[in-house]
Amino acid sequence: MPSVTVEDYLKQIYLEQQSAPGGLVSMGRLAEVMHVVPGTATAMVKSLAESGLVSYEPRSGVRLSRGGERLALGVVRRHRLVELFLVRTLGMDWSEVHDEAERLEHAISDKVLPAIDRTLGYPQFDPHGDPIPPAHGRPAATSAGALVSLSDCRAGDQVRVSRIMDQDAAFLQFADRHGLTPGTTLTVDANDTVADALTVRDGDGRSLTLGASAAGKIQVEPG
Amino acid sequence: MPSVTVEDYLKQIYLEQQSAPGGLVSMGRLAEVMHVVPGTATAMVKSLAESGLVSYEPRSGVRLSRGGERLALGVVRRHRLVELFLVRTLGMDWSEVHDEAERLEHAISDKVLPAIDRTLGYPQFDPHGDPIPPAHGRPAATSAGALVSLSDCRAGDQVRVSRIMDQDAAFLQFADRHGLTPGTTLTVDANDTVADALTVRDGDGRSLTLGASAAGKIQVEPG
DNA sequence: GTTGCGACTTTGACTAATCAAAATCAACAA
DNA sequence: TTGTTGATTTTGATTAGTCAAAGTCGCAAC
Secondary structure, three states: OOOHHHHHHHHHHHHHHHOOHHHOEOHHHHHHHHOOOHHHHHHHHHHHHHOOOEEEEOOOEEEEOHHHHHHHHHHHHHHHHHHHHHHHOOOOOOOOHHHHHHHHOOOOOOOHHHHHHHHHOOOOEOOOOOEOOOOOOOOOOOOOOOOEEHHHOOOOOEEEEEEEOOOOHHHHHHHHHOOOOOOOEEEEEEEEOOOOEEEEEEOOOOEEEEEHHHHHOEEEEEO | OOOHHHHHHHHHHHHHHHOOHHHOEOHHHHHHHHOOOHHHHHHHHHHHHHOOOEEEEOOOEEEEOHHHHHHHHHHHHHHHHHHHHHHHOOOOOOOOHHHHHHHHOOOOOOOHHHHHHHHHOOOOEOOOOOEOOOOOOOOOOOOOOOOEEHHHOOOOOEEEEEEEOOOOHHHHHHHHHOOOOOOOEEEEEEEEOOOOEEEEEEOOOOEEEEEHHHHHOEEEEEO
16 A cells, blocks of 8 residues: 555645656655755655565656556546535536645545545546546546647637636635636637636636636636 | 544543443444454553543542543544445345445545535434444434334333444344344344344234344344 | 756665564452 | 562664765866
8 A cells, every 4th residue: 555645645646747747747846846855855755666566866856657647646546536425426616626636635545536536427537627547447548639729729719617726715716706717618808818817708608817827827728 | 633543442431431330431342343363452541641631540440531522423424424324325134234334434524524414414323223422412312212122122122223333234234134223113023031032023014033142132122 | 078057866764654573461269 | 678570771783864074977168
């Protein structure tokens, strides 16, 4: 059994790898997301490499091995299923489930997880629109159709919110309050690159203006 | 935040204290239930005493302080609510939830627990008939009416099963298969102290013979 | 080329939790 | 009293995970 710490390192390496050049994660970046000093990350990664869970090239970076990826996907799967379960079955708030899942993902066994999965009807996406890795095998290449960032949309575009790429409670509460949840359809009214602001309108005609960095966290499906 | 280890020690001291002479738990007993060598228990208890969570008299035993009891009750409450939740909401088997709850009890926050409690309708007993401590204050003196051990009943007694004092999966599966679950009404047909065997009959007339030690694990309410 | 800087790695030290084994104590029997 | 015994405590060592701070490396700028 990998320790909670090992599971967390593998998960973070997996998540960083998704958006890393060459799928190689630097020690600095890993240390940052793990909230440890760089020396600690180096030491841990060395021991993960000895266990065959990652391949590590000093002064270059770390990447998951096949086995490491398998474990990481398991953690991510537990995390995302738990998030959805907390929202759907226990009626908890979208904005607070991330932190809860952060602890529960390490305590859910292979007996409990299938029960949760069944209760939820074998879902494919968590409340933020992040794909839930399948129990066996690799996740589907891209979740479903090519997603683009809302900040890349132009005035007149009609889009469907697919994924919120931020786990910060304040941002999620804001998004929830203004209907920026996966599944919502929006029309882009304006995207002023000079002012760095983007205005969208929802089905009820309510409009909302976002800064570029906020809009950048919202992934949409064109259509 | 107390560590998982500290929570486990406090919980076990609490549980042992319930059935200990003078509410004082010996190091040998504590080491046994914690599956550590006695020296480890001594060291841990010393540090718990320094944190004010227990009072410790060397070569005599340990007992929870007010604060230690508060924490222990929290752990027990989480454990028992989780057990019931796994059975009722996730449809898991009575016999397997104890081990699951053993890990989950440390990962359930004060945000998740009330949601579970609400979902279950503020229950008072877990699937084994053990009382669930209230969120605040001490638990009620005795669960509900005086319970006696099934092994102390005499032929002719009519009793209601209230509590199963064993967490072993094999025993619980056996109990479940034969309807020995909290709430079932039984009639004692015979209690042969020489043969060490006790025979009961359920509402459908099916009878079952138990050894004295098995019967001793079943607490019933006379009536 | 050399120099500097920033990222990375190493080293030494610390804490929590554990075990093995030696030392100690309390209590009972002779 | 004096042993003896079994439980308990102490001591010394180990492992996982961490930090602070010193040392090293690679690369871009000059």
